[in-house]
Each structure stands twice: as C-alpha cells, then as structure tokens.
Amino acid sequence: MKKLLKIFLIFFKIGSFTFGGGYAMLPIIKRELVDNLGWIKENDIYNYYAIGQSTPGIIAVNTATMTGYSLSGVKGALAATSGFIMPSLIIITLIASFFKRFQQINLFQHAFAAIQVAVVALIIDIVIKMWQKSDKSKISLLIFILAFLLLVIFGLSPVFVILGSAAAGILIQYYRGNLQTAYHNYQKQNQESDK
Amino acid sequence: MTYLILFLEFFKVGLFALGGGLAALPFLQDLIVKYGWMTAAELLNMIAISESTPGAIGINTATFIGNNTAGITGGIIATAGLAAPSVIIITIIAHYFESFNQHPLVKSAFSGIRPAVAGLIASAAFELARGGIFDLNNLQFNNNLFQFFDYKSLLLLIIIFIAIRKFKQHPIIYIMAAALIGIIFKF
Numbered sequence: 001m002k003k004l005l006k007i008f009l010i011f012f013k014i015g016s017f018t019f020g021g022g023y024a025m026l027p028i029i030k031r032e033l034v035d036n037l038g039w040i041k042e043n044d045i046y047n048y049y050a051i052g053q054s055t056p057g058i059i060a061v062n063t064a065t066m067t068g069y070s071l072s073g074v075k076g077a078l079a080a081t082s083g084f085i086m087p088s089l090i091i092i093t094l095i096a097s098f099f100k101r102f103q104q105i106n107l108f109q110h111a112f113a114a115i116q117v118a119v120v121a122l123i124i125d126i127v128i129k130m131w132q133k134s135d136k137s138k139i140s141l142l143i144f145i146l147a148f149l150l151l152v153i154f155g156l157s158p159v160f161v162i163l164g165s166a167a168a169g170i171l172i173q174y175y176r177g178n179l180q181t182a183y184h185n186y187q188k189q190n191q192e193s194d195k
Numbered sequence: 196m197t198y199l200i201l202f203l204e205f206f207k208v209g210l211f212a213l214g215g216g217l218a219a220l221p222f223l224q225d226l227i228v229k230y231g232w233m234t235a236a237e238l239l240n241m242i243a244i245s246e247s248t249p250g251a252i253g254i255n256t257a258t259f260i261g262n263n264t265a266g267i268t269g270g271i272i273a274t275a276g277l278a279a280p281s282v283i284i285i286t287i288i289a290h291y292f293e294s295f296n297q298h299p300l301v302k303s304a305f306s307g308i309r310p311a312v313a314g315l316i317a318s319a320a321f322e323l324a325r326g327g328i329f330d331l332n333n334l335q336f337n338n339n340l341f342q343f344f345d346y347k348s349l350l351l352l353i354i355i356f357i358a359i360r361k362f363k364q365h366p367i368i369y370i371m372a373a374a375l376i377g378i379i380f381k382f
Binding site for chain 1: 209210211212219244245246247248249250251252253254255258259262263267270271274277278280281282284285286288289290292293296297298299300302303304305306307308309310311312313314315316317318319320321322323324326327328348351352355356359360365366367369370372373374375376377378380381382
C-alpha cells in the first residue's frame with residue numbers, strides 16, 4: 001500500500017511538470033525512479049516509452065501505465081496512471097472555471113515559451129545520456145541518425161520507425177550470430193527450469 | 196446520457212489515436228462538430244491552453260471539453276474515457292512483456308529499437324526547437340541568417356544546458372527557473 005501511494009505521488013509530480021508530449025516526462029521519470037529510488041533500470045524506461053509510442057492512446061499515459069505495471073502489477077499501473085492524470089484534471093478544471101480571464105493572461109504564455117526551451121535542453125541531455133549508455137557501435141549511430149532524419153525530414157510515423165528498427169535489430173543480431181547463440185542458451189535455460 | 200456519450204466518444208479517441216496528444220486532435224475536431232459542443236475557435240483556444248499547462252495535451256483537452264460540456268463530472272468522465280483504452284491495452288501488453296522480454300527475439304528487437312528511440316526523442320526536441328528557438332520559414336523568406344535564431348531563446352538554451360550538465364539538479368528545478376525567466380524577460 002505504501003509503495004502504491006508512493007507510485008501515485010511520484011507520477012502526480014511527473015504529471016505536474018510534464019510540459020509538451022510524452023518525451024517531456026522522461027527526464028523526470030529517470031530522475032525519480034532510476035537515480036533517486038533505483039526502482040527501475042534506465043534502459044527499461046526507454047523500452048517502455050518505445051512501447052507507449054507504438055500502441056494506441058496517449059503516449060504519456062501508455063508510458064505511465066507500463067512503468068506502473070512493471071513496478072507493482074495492475075494496481076501499480078492504475079496508481080501511476082491516475083497519479084499522472086490527476087494534476088491535469090485539477091489544473092484544467094480550475095482554468096475552465098476562469099476560462100475567459102485566463103485567455104487575457106499572457107503571463108502563462110511567457111512562462112511556457114521559456115519552459116519549452118528548458119525542455120529542449122533536458123531532452124538533449126537525455127539523448128546524450130542514452131548514447132553514453134548504449135553499445136556505442138557504428139550501427140547504433142546509423143539507426144539513430146536514420147530514425148531522426150526519417151522523422152524530421154520525411155515526417156514518417158514513429159510507429160513505423162519503431163517497427164523498422166525492431167526488424168533491423170533482429171536482422172543485425174541474426175547476421176552476427178548473436179541471436180542463434182542467445183536462442184540456444186535461452187532454450188537450455190528453459191529446459192533446466194522445466195526440470 | 197451526456198456522460199455516457201462523453202465516455203464512449205473519448206474511449207474511441209483513446210483507442211484509435213496512435214501517436215499521442217496531437218494525433219488525437221482531428222478526432223476531437225470531428226467530435227465537437229458532430230455534437231456541437233463548442234466552436235472550432237474555442238477548441239483552438241483550449242488546445243493552446245492545454246499545450247501550455249502541465250500534463251499530456253490529449254488529457255488536458257479531454258478534461259476541457261468534458262468540463263465545458265457537462266461540468267466537473269463531465270471533465271473527469273471524458274478523461275477517464277480517453278485513458279481507459281491505454282490502461283487496458285498496455286496492461287495486457289505489460290503482462291506478456293514481463294514473460295517475453297527475456298526472449299532472444301525481443302531482446303534483439305530492442306537492441307535496434309533503443310537507438311531509434313533516441314532518434315525519436317531527439318526529433319521531438321528538434322520539432323520543439325523549430326518553433327521556439329529557430330525558425331526555418333524565416334530563413335527561407337528573408338535569406339537573413341540573423342533572423343534564423345531567436346537569440347533570447349538560444350542564449351537561454353545554452354545557459355540551461357550548461358547548468359544541467361554541471362549541477363545535475365532535478366529537472367523540475369530547471370523547468371521552474373525557466374518559467375520565472377520567461378515571465379521576467381517576456382519570452
């Protein structure tokens with residue numbers, strides 16, 4: 001129960017400071033769950049985000065649900081998602097009550113324009129950290145650059161980028177013979193655990 | 196009845212919108228026209244506010260529309276409807292993912308996905324910077340490199356980036372500092 005409450009509160013905090021798309025939540029998730037609590041491995045977050053990107057629904061909600069589930073099952077998923085949504089509900093309900101007045105306040109617009117710049121800086125930092133944590137191979141760099149160009153220049157849907165890179169990953173590991181070795185070990189492990 | 200319609204319609208948006216908040220917008224536009232919940236201009240206003248307040252844009256917009264249509268309860272119901280498909284689908288995927296993520300095929304797939312996700316995140320930062328920090332359109336129209344960058348934003352970007360690398364504080368600190376700077380220097 002204590003863990004669920006903590007999950008709820010952490011995602012409440014994440015929801016309160018996520019400005020922009022789902023990617024904007026990554027720096028805060030990493031800080032809270034990887035650096036501060038050590039509940040989750042850094043690479044797992046990026047895997048969850050990839051899954052959240054390629055399934056229907058709001059990416060941030062998908063990522064929150066996925067992360068919550070990995071922490072504490074279905075209850076964890078619900079705690080994380082409701083925690084993430086709660087600040088939106090409160091803030092938007094408040095604004096909706098004062099909608100006419102809010103439109104005249106450009107204080108928020110000034111604040112938001114600068115927050116966007118901060119988010120860009122945080123995201124660049126995350127991308128650098130992702131690179132440092134990766135295998136730093138030429139092929140990874142190639143996939144990174146290709147994905148970036150396909151998205152930015154050709155406007156390809158992220159879903160296709162993720163599916164394509166998944167296929168590329170499988171082919172590369174197969175070509176290197178890693179896949180066969182890993183599969184062999186995997187089967188051996190399963191047989192042993194069956195006994 | 197309105198509650199049920201709100202829930203079901205937003206459930207549908209959550210089910211079919213692939214690619215996050217902005218992908219949900221065309222669906223929302225159809226919705227408000229279909230039910231006459233608000234005008235297109237009102238929707239645009241709401242999206243602008245949803246973008247500049249914390250939380251996922253799709254969730255914020257759903258709360259707004261629900262609230263506008265059927266009060267506070269409407270806001271909660273629309274939001275629950277939008278999030279429900281995610282929770283259901285992801286819970287099912289997560290359940291199987293736990294048992295499959297050690298499978299060599301899945302591991303190999305993720306070895307390719309990981310650098311692609313870095314590219315995805317980098318492209319999100321690029322798109323965000325395209326509006327706020329530099330403007331490609333400006334360059335095309337004016338052929339003037341000096342108008343390419345918004346220098347105030349570029350300077351802030353460099354300062355915040357150095358601060359992040361140097362002080363390694365909680366991301367929230369930088370976001371709040373930026374909000375203050377934005378208000379003081381009228382970004």
